[in-house]
Amino acid sequence: MSDYAPVQTSMDRVAVKLILVVEDDEDIGTFLVQAIHQETAHQAVHHASAYQALEAVRSVVPNLFILDYNLPDMSGLELYDQLQTFEHLKHSRTILISAYSPSLLEIHRRRILFIRKPFDLAKLLNAIENALA
Numbered sequence: 001m002s003d004y005a006p007v008q009t010s011m012d013r014v015a016v017k018l019i020l021v022v023e024d025d026e027d028i029g030t031f032l033v034q035a036i037h038q039e040t041a042h043q044a045v046h047h048a049s050a051y052q053a054l055e056a057v058r059s060v061v062p063n064l065f066i067l068d069y070n071l072p073d074m075s076g077l078e079l080y081d082q083l084q085t086f087e088h089l090k091h092s093r094t095i096l097i098s099a100y101s102p103s104l105l106e107i108h109r110r111r112i113l114f115i116r117k118p119f120d121l122a123k124l125l126n127a128i129e130n131a132l133a
Contacts, residue, residue, distance in 0.1 A: 069098030
């Protein structure tokens with residue numbers, strides 16, 4: 001976790017926050033990580049499966065998860081539920097992305113933000129900043 005130290009800017013000190021992107025489409029995952037690195041002050045890490053993400057959170061504490069709903073090994077909502085069983089992740093925020101329409105009731109019940117694919121990058125980046133504020 002020491003790799004994610006605060007970044008010094010010319011104006012002030014900004015804490016770098018960690019975003020874990022779980023997206024099975026390699027192109028979309030790479031695009032999201034690159035956009036986050038280029039357009040925000042935060043770090044992003046991409047994992048292609050829910051099981052990779054579950055393994056990763058044993059050693060890191062992301063501030064935000066961006067989860068694809070339609071993952072091959074479990075749905076993004078199922079992954080969210082499993083992540084919530086980790087005490088150290090209780091305060092991490094989540095954005096669910098999907099071209100499919102998961103149950104809005106289930107999304108609202110979990111208090112997570114849903115953004116439909118294809119998404120507007122500016123809207124997604126704004127949602128990221130709001131979630132991390």
